């Protein structure tokens with residue numbers, strides 16, 4: 001059976017890291033008998049340039065029809081003054097495919113400990129995931145107004161929206177260390193009180209999972225001082241955006257963190273959590289690892305190609321351990337060097 | 347002239363650290379001829395117990411009539427099920443006195459470097475302040491709803507609200523290193539776009555100040571990897587809450603960070619940025635330094651008693667350098683030991 005993969009390379013370093021990831025996939029697929037085909041679609045700034053829209057209808061249709069979607073990165077200064085910005089396409093595809101559960105792993109491998117800004121004795125052994133709600137909250141609530149003398153955003157959550165991400169997070173914890181941390185600001189926000197009350201209800205269905213509740217402000221501290229205490233963090237869209245970047249940084253480089261966005265039905269989307277890095281685009285030094293690990297996540301979660309997924313993951317870690325790293329991880333290798341080294345190890 | 351200080355000791359460790367701070371003030375005042383009197387008012391959980399209200403009218407009146415307000419910390423599990431929680435009092439006093447500018451310093455003294463979770467070569471020399479908007483945004487916007495099947499919070503900012511905190515932040519930068527960082531989420535939120543446009547306008551009035559613009563998610567990374575790059579961060583209420591806790595943690599302990607909340611007129615309020623720490627209350631081990639440094643900030647900013655302020659600050663740093671620290675900073679001293687040692691050095 002041929003697996004259909006929609007490819008959205010996007011902007012700036014997007015096409016560079018996507019090329020690396022597809023080269024790795026091609027090599028790994030041959031070795032592990034994985035049958036696939038890819039179709040590329042315009043997305044983000046590239047799509048604005050090509051079609052005047054960050055998310056053209058053909059891209060939505062192609063993405064919906066695919067078995068999985070690979071996305072690299074979008075946005076950048078070129079479209080700062082565009083009537084619709086590339087980021088609007090990212091929000092729109094999340095909505096169009098109802099990708100409500102964004103899973104972002106934070107794992108500190110031994111090879112990466114030295115690259116972390118955090119002291120090694122604190123960060124060693126860190127292994128948690130953030131389950132971020134991705135299709136509601138402050139990102140999408142109405143009314144939303146940008147007037148001359150004021151502006152408004154609305155944080156809105158319905159019961160169904162909170163319940164489904166809670167279920168995803170608790171189920172994930174069941175497959176991991178059976179611990180969930182709910183992160184909110186329930187001492188101030190109504191949506192957070194609602195979030196917490198819903199969590200308390202859902203938690204009853206998972207008696208094996210231990211749960212704790214933390215405020216978002218305090219959690220930014222705990223991620224730095226006790227990151228090994230977390231297993232699965234479940235949080236709202238805006239809080240997840242903030243926390244997952246902080247969490248990524250303790251691993252040493254955001255350039256190594258993949259993510260999966262899953263919906264109720266339809267294909268999952270896999271993407272690095274980093275952006276399009278306009279400052280280093282075209283220099284050949286973008287770290288391809290987050291994109292390559294996104295391919296591994298896809299292999300595992302969309303296609304149950306676990307052996308292939310593990311081989312890709314292990315090759316990435318081995319290459320970092322061998323010190324073949326791009327500048328963000330303190331090395332002097334190029335994107336191509338890293339990609340070749342990963343392929344050689346699969 | 348007698349300076350009138352309203353004292354709100356609050357809950358759990360609140361009264362413990364307030365007692366330390368008042369002992370230090372008494373000693374320093376005698377030495378520096380500072381004439382003052384204090385009046386204590388019920389506030390937070392203590393006020394709920396005493397009067398059924400976290401912010402009784404007499405406390406508002408007393409605070410408004412004072413020349414400055416010292417607040418320790420409020421809240422805790424005792425009032426989790428109370429119809430009005432202690433935190434409501436904190437939000438209400440900020441509103442009642444229109445304390446729109448919350449200034450939180452992040453300074454890593456040599457003595458504290460080892461207590462930081464961040465590697466010393468990164469964190470050494472860190473010295474920035476966060477100017478957090480404190481009376482609007484997601485904390486106060488209407489509508490705010492907590493229904494059975496959904497919840498809503500509103501992020502609202504008016505032009506006047508954004509302009510006044512911008513002015514405060516830029517003026518602060520003029521007295522410091524002439525650099526401002528605006529932190530927002532303007533690739534997604536309308537309020538952030540508004541915030542950024544306002545900043546661009548205000549920045550023109552301060553041609554000597556260099557300005558950069560960052561997203562909140564990326565800023566959580568920069569605080570860990572390049573904290574010395576900041577001078578003054580200006581940000582919205584919710585983002586400031588999150589960032590200032592993260593920033594506090596890189597100094598080694600949130601137990602050392604004071605803050606000032608200033609309004610357009612009327613008295614400023616000074617308080618530690620940490621909470622009431624119910625888990626260590628009554629054990630005599632709460633770190634009093636954030637509260638004592640709040641007294642120093644008050645002396646400097648409300649009363650221009652600069653010599654006294656500096657003496658208190660210097661004594662705090664000397665005591666940390668001498669290793670006389672509470673457990674949060676890795677020591678085994680009691681609150682009383684630390685307080686006595688500070689008094690001995692003034």
Ligand SMILES: CC(C)[C@H](C(=O)O)[C@@H](O)C(=O)O
Nearest residue numbers: 075087090241273533534563
């Ligand atoms: C680019 C931006 C709109 C996006 C977000 O805020 O969700 C990004 O930061 C992310 O985390 O995927």
Ligand SMILES: CC(C)[C@H](C(=O)O)[C@@H](O)C(=O)O
Nearest residue numbers: 187188217421433436587619
């Ligand atoms: C206690 C809480 C309401 C408060 C806030 O969120 O403002 C606190 O975290 C702070 O930062 O002063």
